[in-house]
Amino acid sequence: MAGSSAQRDKRAAWLFLAPSLFLYALYVLFPILFTIYLSFTNWDGVSLSAPPLCVADPTVSCAQNYIDLWNDDVFWVALKNNALWLVFFSLSAFVGLGLALFFHVKSRVASFYKSLFFMPMVFSLVVVGTVWGWFLQPEFGLVEFLLKKAHVLGPDDQFGLLADFQWATAGLIVAAAWPHAAYCMVLYLAGLSNLQKNVLEAALIDGVSKWQMIRHIVVPMLRPATVIVVIVTMIGALRTFDLVAIMTAGGPANSSNVLALYMYQQTFESNRYGYGAAIAVVLFAVSLVLIIAYLRKTREGEGG
Amino acid sequence: MKSTLATRSCSFALLLSAFAPCAALAAGSLTINTNASDPSAKKAFDNVVEKFKAENKDITVAVNVIDHESYKVQIRTWLPNNPPDVASWFAGNRARFFVDKKLVEPIDDVWKPVEGEFSEGAKKASSFGGRRYLMPVNYYHWGFFYRKDLFEKAGITKAPETWSEFTDGIAKLQKSGIASPIAIGTKQAWPSAAWFDLLNMRVNGYEWHMKLLDGGERYTDAKVKKSMGLWSDLVKKGAFPKNAAALTWQEASALMWQGKAALYLMGNFITGEIPKEMQGKVDFFPFPTVDPKVPSSQVAPTDVYFIPAKAKNKENAKKFLSFLARADVQESFTQESGLLPPNTKAKVDASNPFRVKGQQVLAEAKGLSQFFDRDANEEVAKVGMDGFVEFMAYPDRLDAVLKKIEATRTRVHGKK
Numbered sequence: 001m002a003g004s005s006a007q008r009d010k011r012a013a014w015l016f017l018a019p020s021l022f023l024y025a026l027y028v029l030f031p032i033l034f035t036i037y038l039s040f041t042n043w044d045g046v047s048l049s050a051p052p053l054c055v056a057d058p059t060v061s062c063a064q065n066y067i068d069l070w071n072d073d074v075f076w077v078a079l080k081n082n083a084l085w086l087v088f089f090s091l092s093a094f095v096g097l098g099l100a101l102f103f104h105v106k107s108r109v110a111s112f113y114k115s116l117f118f119m120p121m122v123f124s125l126v127v128v129g130t131v132w133g134w135f136l137q138p139e140f141g142l143v144e145f146l147l148k149k150a151h152v153l154g155p156d157d158q159f160g161l162l163a164d165f166q167w168a169t170a171g172l173i174v175a176a177a178w179p180h181a182a183y184c185m186v187l188y189l190a191g192l193s194n195l196q197k198n199v200l201e202a203a204l205i206d207g208v209s210k211w212q213m214i215r216h217i218v219v220p221m222l223r224p225a226t227v228i229v230v231i232v233t234m235i236g237a238l239r240t241f242d243l244v245a246i247m248t249a250g251g252p253a254n255s256s257n258v259l260a261l262y263m264y265q266q267t268f269e270s271n272r273y274g275y276g277a278a279i280a281v282v283l284f285a286v287s288l289v290l291i292i293a294y295l296r297k298t299r300e301g302e303g304g
Numbered sequence: 305m306k307s308t309l310a311t312r313s314c315s316f317a318l319l320l321s322a323f324a325p326c327a328a329l330a331a332g333s334l335t336i337n338t339n340a341s342d343p344s345a346k347k348a349f350d351n352v353v354e355k356f357k358a359e360n361k362d363i364t365v366a367v368n369v370i371d372h373e374s375y376k377v378q379i380r381t382w383l384p385n386n387p388p389d390v391a392s393w394f395a396g397n398r399a400r401f402f403v404d405k406k407l408v409e410p411i412d413d414v415w416k417p418v419e420g421e422f423s424e425g426a427k428k429a430s431s432f433g434g435r436r437y438l439m440p441v442n443y444y445h446w447g448f449f450y451r452k453d454l455f456e457k458a459g460i461t462k463a464p465e466t467w468s469e470f471t472d473g474i475a476k477l478q479k480s481g482i483a484s485p486i487a488i489g490t491k492q493a494w495p496s497a498a499w500f501d502l503l504n505m506r507v508n509g510y511e512w513h514m515k516l517l518d519g520g521e522r523y524t525d526a527k528v529k530k531s532m533g534l535w536s537d538l539v540k541k542g543a544f545p546k547n548a549a550a551l552t553w554q555e556a557s558a559l560m561w562q563g564k565a566a567l568y569l570m571g572n573f574i575t576g577e578i579p580k581e582m583q584g585k586v587d588f589f590p591f592p593t594v595d596p597k598v599p600s601s602q603v604a605p606t607d608v609y610f611i612p613a614k615a616k617n618k619e620n621a622k623k624f625l626s627f628l629a630r631a632d633v634q635e636s637f638t639q640e641s642g643l644l645p646p647n648t649k650a651k652v653d654a655s656n657p658f659r660v661k662g663q664q665v666l667a668e669a670k671g672l673s674q675f676f677d678r679d680a681n682e683e684v685a686k687v688g689m690d691g692f693v694e695f696m697a698y699p700d701r702l703d704a705v706l707k708k709i710e711a712t713r714t715r716v717h718g719k720k
Contacts, residue, residue, distance in 0.1 A: 044380075045380045045381075046380045046383070046384055046402075046405060046407075068715075073708075136550075137550060137551070137555070138545075138546075138547035138550050138551070139545070139547070139551070139555075139559065139564070140555070140558065156483075158546055158547050160546060160547030160549075160550055161550075162491075162547075162549075162550040163546075163547035163548065163549035163550035163551075163697075165694075165697060165698075248491065248550075249491060249492060249493075251490070251491060251493065251549055251690070251693060252490070252549035252550075252693050252694070252697060253493075253549075253690045253691070253693040253694035253697070254690055265686065268376075268377050269682065269686055270682045270683040270686050271380075271682050271683075272683060
């Protein structure tokens with residue numbers, strides 16, 4: 001009897017899972033597999049039927065897209081920029097934590113200011129990119145205007161951050177960090193409201209300083225929120241596309257390009273569907289490795 | 305909205321999915337896909353369609369207007385699978401790609417009665433392998449738009465016609481206090497390519513330029529270096545804005561309205577951006593001659609309509625293309641869109657001096673190119689234009705930039 005009921009349970013479980021598994025397969029697994037398949041073809045996007053795989057097509061060598069990628073300077077620039085994003089974009093998580101701690105302490109007084117800080121998160125990244133693009137513009141931009149008022153720049157100087165081959169990415173990350181810090185703040189605020197009060201009270205009775213409280217009690221207890229913040233930040237940095245497309249279009253001359261945008265440009269502007277797919281596969285692999293590594297590490301920390 | 309149910313269901317199907325078949329329309333129908341999505345272009349095209357309907361009451365016309373960028377991506381899906389009866393596109397190599405794949409219907413019979421009304425340049429741009437495939441409906445000119453008042457203030461009495469007059473003029477403008485007189489914005493890389501197109505055509509001639517863009521010559525050729533050298537001189541003199549790479553072409557035009565720049569190599573569409581207080585202060589001159597032995601040619605991007613090889617109502621489609629070819633239709637069509645009619649019998653209204661000058665410049669041209677990113681293969685064009693932007697920031701990297709473009713050309717077109 002027990003065995004058959006367990007079997008029935010199993011069947012029921014699969015039945016209940018079926019709809020979401022079907023959608024998952026359709027919208028997640030199939031596109032991933034098809035993209036991997038495309039990366040081994042040199043499809044131009046026009047053929048009637050599915051493009052022939054490299055093994056069936058004598059005109060293509062299987063690894064061609066990946067060999068081309070290896071020899072493509074722009075690919076390495078984009079990969080490097082994604083790494084820069086990963087490192088510096090994460091700083092906005094610290095800003096978010098700082099804001100959350102600040103506003104949590106004075107939560108009632110500061111709810112108005114809290115909502116001000118929260119605001120950029122509501123904007124679409126397209127809006128953020130457009131507005132920051134205007135701020136950072138040479139000749140007409142707000143930042144140049146202010147720097148001139150403050151006599152940091154001379155009257156004939158220009159603030160050409162987004163035209164600079166070395167520094168354009170910095171301007172993009174600053175713009176992206178603005179809404180992202182707000183996002184991290186919200187995540188940490190939620191985490192803070194779930195802290196165990198008795199632990200905090202015990203610490204207060206033991207007479208810890210404010211800094212010790214934050215460093216040794218609050219931050220470790222915020223661990224679940226931190227896991228989410230880190231993953232969200234990592235994914236945000238890796239898949240960044242819209243801000244770059246709007247503020248610099250990857251320019252000047254690809255110096256601020258990132259993998260997601262370069263994939264789009266190669267696929268839909270240069271019509272190299274296979275090559276674009278190969279870039280997507282690399283981006284996918286990088287994300288997968290980083291996120292799995294991070295999740296492993298956090299689980300080890302939990303002793304699980 | 306006068307759209308019929310058929311139109312709506314068809315555009316709805318397009319909205320849902322680029323793969324969805326357009327609703328099968330009754331006999332005596334005509335489906336048109338167009339990228340004429342800007343308000344003025346859309347209105348002009350709507351009026352043309354209304355006129356066609358009035359003349360052909362038995363044909364039900366359905367028009368799908370698709371925005372420019374989506375159109376470029378989607379056409380690859382519906383053209384081989386579920387094409388409309390008539391579709392808009394660009395002349396030159398962008399069309400050759402589809403012609404080579406046998407996706408375009410030849411229309412020599414549509415052309416026959418109007419052969420004599422089109423210029424050689426327009427005919428060349430519509431033909432591949434000796435057959436006509438495309439019907440040009442409008443084009444526009446490129447050249448220098450400039451501030452007359454600033455030129456006068458700098459002591460330039462007439463618009464430059466030769467390269468030495470041009471460089472003298474730049475020097476005079478710089479002396480008059482305009483540090484970077486030539487406006488350009490390369491946040492989108494394409495405005496830089498106009499400089500390459502026109503300089504290379506002026507130095508090496510139309511035929512050689514087109515052969516290069518077709519993939520038949522090397523970008524590392526000494527001839528390319530010669531034309532780039534003239535450009536490099538201007539860059540090194542600081543004639544272009546230092547931070548051009550952070551400006552869009554519209555933002556760069558503001559430099560000219562503010563008097564921070566005095567001239568701008570642009571397409572005629574810039575005249576739609578001229579603010580009220582600048583009206584009458586802006587004029588046009590064509591790109592100056594560099595080598596008097598090289599006959600004049602121009603950049604004139606041409607919009608065309610064609611019949612997909614798998615169209616269902618080819619007779620109606622041909623009727624529509626013959627209609628589009630007519631001088632009176634092109635006259636009213638381009639009058640509204642502000643572009644120029646490739647049919648030379650069509651008149652250009654004298655109230656807009658830019659159009660009159662443009663029509664004259666294009667009529668005198670011995671060759672018309674379509675613009676770098678339409679004449680060259682897309683991959684080469686992308687690498688090329690990014691290369692031009694890099695070169696404008698670091699003119700000393702010229703050789704490295706040309707090598708990069710040449711490497712892509714080799715990969716796409718093979719070794720020469």
